[in-house]
Amino acid sequence: MSTQRNPWPALYALVFGFFMILLDMTIVAVANTAIMKSLNADVSQVIWVTSAYLLAYAVPLLVTGRLGDRFGPKNIYLAGLAVFTLASLWCTMSNSIDMLIAARAVQGLGAALMTPQTMAVITRTFPPEKRGAAMGLWGGAAGLATLVGPILGGVLVDWQGWRWIFCVNIPIGILAFALALWLVPSLPTHKHKFDLVGVALSGVGMFLLVFGIQEGNTYNWDPAIWTVIVAGIAVLILFVVNQARNTGEPLVPLRLLRDRSFALSNLAIASMGAAVTASMVPAYLYLEAVRGYSSTQSAFVFAPMAIVSGVLAPLAGKFADRVPAWVIPTAGFSLNSAATITFAALMTTTSPIILLALVGVVMGIGSAGVWAPLASVATRNLPLQLAGAGAGVYNTTRQIASALGSAGISALIAARMESHGLGSLNGSDSVGTAGALPASILDKFSASLGQSMYLPGVILLIGVVSSMLISRTRTESRALASPTSAPAGNEVLRTTG
Missing domain, CATH: 4.10.860 (DNA Excision Repair, Uvrb; Chain A)
Structure with a gap:
């Protein structure tokens, strides 16, 4: 007798660890000023703390998805989680900006090992008609983590200092390891040449x-x-x-790009990844350095955005199975772009903070309509033998764009500051403490950050166009499949007795 195993407990365990590694994409944003002061770093150096993580996260993703196919997603996920947790300990012990950047790079490598396995398990264990709900949980975790990260980071920085944003990963990582070891099944492996x-x-x-x-x-x-x-x-x-x-x-099977939905979803998620990382730096520098907010106060300006996104993301994932694939992502990107551009226009020394928070709520609504629906669209036609490769390409696209977004906003902020005659502010300037910046430069500094914030707003327009071009139907031919391919259904997990 055989019974099909319920895939949901395994997904819950994987998403728990996935949420943690995505927190580290944005949790540093609110700690940048504290790190600058503590390690006497300048803006360009402290942004490398994020960029090193994103780059080390992005580059290996193409091969780590294949590693999951070859050695089993469970084994690679556990290995990545161990690397990530140990690197978090290294981050807490860093006493120079260079050491912290190196530790963050190792963290990124651990995250790269973990991420494709979560998406591949969904593709391999959930049938297409139920994948939207599963991707709703996955995408909800992704979207919520990018928003909750700065809030949690702000509380920890003000409570115990910036090192604690990494220290908390250690007990969470241990718990995530135990849950995955217990709940995630061992899926069949496939031989690959690397x-x-x-x-x-x-x-x-x-x-x-x-x-x-x-x-x-x-x-x-x-x-x-x-x-x-x-x-x-x-x-x-x-x-x-x-x-x-x-x-x-x-490494990248180009036949994946024959599928219109997969190709356009990759372009769209790239714009989202770039915009999220690009917007965090000027937004939090503005709140802390211009408005004099503490890390916690700055983070809570965006708390309503995180709450709205977290509540709506799973609902958007379920609803995405019932409407044409382009509808929800197009609406989500449109709201996000409009809200980001509005936020940029409001980044002055006197704008009402409540108005900025309300604009953030609109961003949260838009984000909920992007993460889960896009992930579901990208994977709906993938045959099983390309699950790891497809997940690797999709996540690589997002992470490479995130790294480029971080690099681009760093260059743009520096250029705008120089154009306003500000040069480069570093830790010795006490950026981010209330009243630290002289009144004579507040307007110029605020203008530099506000002008930089238009970049992510424009980048999101790429997502609008890409989403509008996604197939107008809910199903399309399996253009990816080879003549011997298995159908893109679920890989049944069975126990016999």
Whole structure:
């Protein structure tokens, strides 16, 4: 006799750990000023604390999805969780900005091992008609974590200091490990050849591009920096050519992009990832350095946004199964873009904080309509043998865009500050403490941050257009499947007795 195993407990366990690693994408945003003061760092250096995490998170995702297929998603998830938790301990012990950046890079590697496994388990264990609800939980965790991170970070920074935003990961990581060991099943594995050339090309190309963009202003955009950027683009182009010519098993199976929904969902989630990381830095610098708010006060300005997004995201995931795939993401991106541009216009020294919080609520509503519905659309046509690769590509797209968003906003803030004659503020300037900035520069500093905030608002328009072009129907042909492919249903987990 055989019975089908309920996949929900495993998903709950995976999402618990997934939520933790996504918190670390944004939890540092509210601690930037405290880290600057404690480690005597400048703006460009402290943004590398986030960028190092995002870059180390993004680059390995293409291969870690395949590792899950080859060695089992449970095993790779547990390995990543162990690396992430130990790196969190390293972060708490860091006594220099360089050590903290290195520890964050190792954290990102652990997160890269974990993330594709969560999405692949959903694809492999939930049938397509129930995947929307499962992705609602997954996407809700992703969206909520990006918003809750700064709130939790603010409380911890004001309570015990910035080191505690990493210290709390240790007990949570241990609990997440125990839950996954208990609840996540061992799925069948598939043999894969690993494209080492593709891994090397993608890693080198991304590092050169992100480093060049983020450090451009530091080096006054001299020819050497432009050489680094151009070299990064050239290596990435070479990577794409290599993948197209790979007759074995490429790191990125380009046939994934034959599916219109998958391709457009990737472009849309890239705009969301870039916009979220790009908006956090100017928003929290504004609240702390211009308005004189503490870390906790700054975080609670966006508390209504986090609550609204957390409540609505699972509902959006369920509703997405009942309407054309383009409807909810298009509405979500439109609301998010409009709200972000409005927030940028309100970033003055006298704008009512309640108005900024209300704009944040609109952002929360928009975010709820993006994360879960897009993830469901991206995976609905993936055959089982491409579950790991598809999850890896989707998450890589989001994380690479997040790293570029972080690098881009760093360069733009520095450029706008320089245009207003402010130069580079560092930890010795006591940025972020009430009344620390002289009144004579508050307007200029606020203007620099507000002008930078328009960047994520414009980036979100890419998501609007991409979502509008997604297939107008709920089903489409399995263009990805090979002649021997299994249908993209659930991979039944059975126990026999």
